[in-house]
Amino acid sequence: MKNMIDDPTRVPAGVVTYRRISGLTLIEVLVALIVLSVGVLGLAGLQITSLQYSQSSYERSIAVMQANDLVERLWAGLCDPDADFFDDGNVNVDEDPIDAIKDAWENDHTGLPNWDATLDDDSSPMIQLTISWDSRVDDDETESFEHYFRLPRIDC
Template identity: 50%
Template sequence: MPVIRPRPNRTSSSRAAGFTLIEILVAVLILSFGLLGLAALNLTGLQGSQASYERSVAVMQANDLVERMWAGLCDLYDDDGDFVEAEADTIKAAWEAQQQGTLAGTGWSSPALDYQDAADSVGTVIELTIRWNERTARDGEPATIEFVHNFRLPRVDCST
């Protein structure tokens, strides 16, 4: 005669073993919010990196123009030692023409130059302002950012 084994009774503790569908959905929802937070953090970091890059480009562009002014220093002053703004504007125009291919369509505007005679009469102080549009992280609207660089070009005797 076959032996019949009685089936064990399921108690409430054996029914609670394992996960229910609701628990899994809640865990997936919490994980999704965490991943969205990480994505937002990564996006903010990328925007900060882009802003830093654009500021670095502005500094490099300003330094390039300053170096061009220094290279043409003898042309920037006439025989009387007066600063010739037209020569400085010519150097700036050549610089802009060279930069146009690099910065076309990027939101960069033409730099402004402001010439001032130095108080001690040893040269000319030039204020170089570079502006560009940058999307802000808060509202996504473009904001105009300014980089201002002041430098002095001394009067030199280039007659020799």
């Protein structure tokens, strides 16, 4: 009978052999790296999209604040003794007082890039205010915001 120590095919119990150490091959590491990089690129794309929507929301918020500011200025101008906003009982947006208030309002606001505002009273008694601007997210896109309001006929 052979001695167990002399037989290289038999390992005695409790002896650890270091012949077959298992580990990762280079291909497995490369595949794991590719999977990880695809995941990181996906997260980067989500972050960019999130920033774009955040910028668009910020611009729309500025447009809403500008619209509310104009409406408040027009309401405050109703009691101006020199202003005559009404023509035959309806508001006329082409009257001088409204133009003067709108011009002052346009000069006070610079938050949106290349913005423009129009007042339209075709849908009397409602007045339509449209604010349009160039989007900072997409250079070829123009965004707009429409706000409808009415000016009451009051005696001051």
